[in-house]
Amino acid sequence: MTTNTTSPSMSRRPRTLLVVALGGLAALTLSACGSIAEGLEERDAGHTKTFAFETGKEGKDEKVVPTWVPDDAAKVRGIFRTTGDERLVTFQGSLDGLPADCTAVSADDPLVARPERGDLVADDYRTDSTLLASWWPEDQEARSTVMCGKWWISAEGEAVYAFTPEMTRVEIEKQPTPAGT
Template identity: 30%
Template sequence: MKGIVSKVALGVAGTGMAVAVAVVAIGPRVSEWYDGRHQQQSSYETGSQAKAGGRSMPSWLPDDASSVKYLMSTKGDDRLLRATLSEGRLPAGCTTGLPGKGPHPVPVSLKAGWFPESIATKATGSCGHYNVTLTGNQLYAWQDGATLQAALRAEHVAKR
């Protein structure tokens, strides 16, 4: 009887160890999976298609922009946008210089293979509440949700 109890105990311990190893090995992937569930990514041929297809697409995006890629958080206001601009200059209504009163560089919390991680240090202007940089005719734009909410609160207070 002692032998059977020892084998069962060993089996249970081995199973527990296997589960622990699986959790450690899979844990980071589960976190990435969970974060990815709260993101929506889209691609459009033109700016006009992007604006027709996505209600959160910024209105300042030119209709003739091409190769539009967009990633948004569904848990907040974080956004990434990449588009090719036909004229190679910032869209109408955008301004050059460091944007807003928030932190500089404004953080980029989302990640996408098509959006360079170091781009936040190269902000050259703003379009609405987006920070932007233009490299040739390639526009990179990002919006940080926390910075946006702080700016909206400040605008609300200023209107009082």
Template identity: 30%
Template sequence: MKGIVSKVALGVAGTGMAVAVAAVAIGPRVSSWYDERHQEQSAYETGEQAKNDRRSMPGWLPDNASSVKYVMSTTGDDRLLVATLPEGRLPTGCAIGVPGRASHPVPASLKAGWFPQDVAAKATGTCGHYSVALHGNRLYAWQDGAAVQAAHRAEHSARR
């Protein structure tokens, strides 16, 4: 009887070890699948089309912007946006000046081949809750959901 219990315990432990090894091997792929599953990407010819199609598109995006690309998290407020601005200057209502990078990082949860990884170091201003980098007439904008939520909490507390 003792031998059977030992074999059963060894079998259970072995099965548990196999599950743990499988989880370690599969974990990164599942995480990547999960992250990508909670993202939506869109492309538009103009800013006007983008704003008409998506309520989450920022209102400061000019209607005459072109080549608009957008990716958003469906589980939070993380956003990436790129657009060509015909005037080559920040849209009306945006502020020139380097935003605090600690409070406005590029969301690590979002990735897009068209969005440069090092753009936060090149930030030139803010548009609403977005940090922006303008290079020639190409606008790169990103919004960190955690920073947006913190700003909303601060606004709410200030109103009390």
């Protein structure tokens, strides 16, 4: 009995290599879908991200919420632009829980942008909010009465609002709908 061994013809080898290569490309593409989808979602939202925490401590533990937010602040929400400096934050609490180094806005300590990097100056920043959030009252940043570093802070009842200005050189993209987080 004779055993015949055959090998694939030369014309089938390139086709086999093509199928293997396409399969590898498909697997790579599928594994990257999360990253691609996140990038598209971020772009469609005007390069913004939102967050929400039950307490200030939870948000600070995740290194998302500013350190001046009291640990016992409740219902902490925020939105920020990933391509710039602007941030909006709100929480339930009061101005009484702010650190001692926060200062009241006055003629001697006016409400101005306080750059924390490079050679930027106050004139390099806008003074009004460009981010959209359903929970942010129109022109709330202009009603700020306290500054904590670069943050402009105000309170209305039990709601505390905080804002950091955006640089004038950052392109403001259209946001489809106000963030509801």
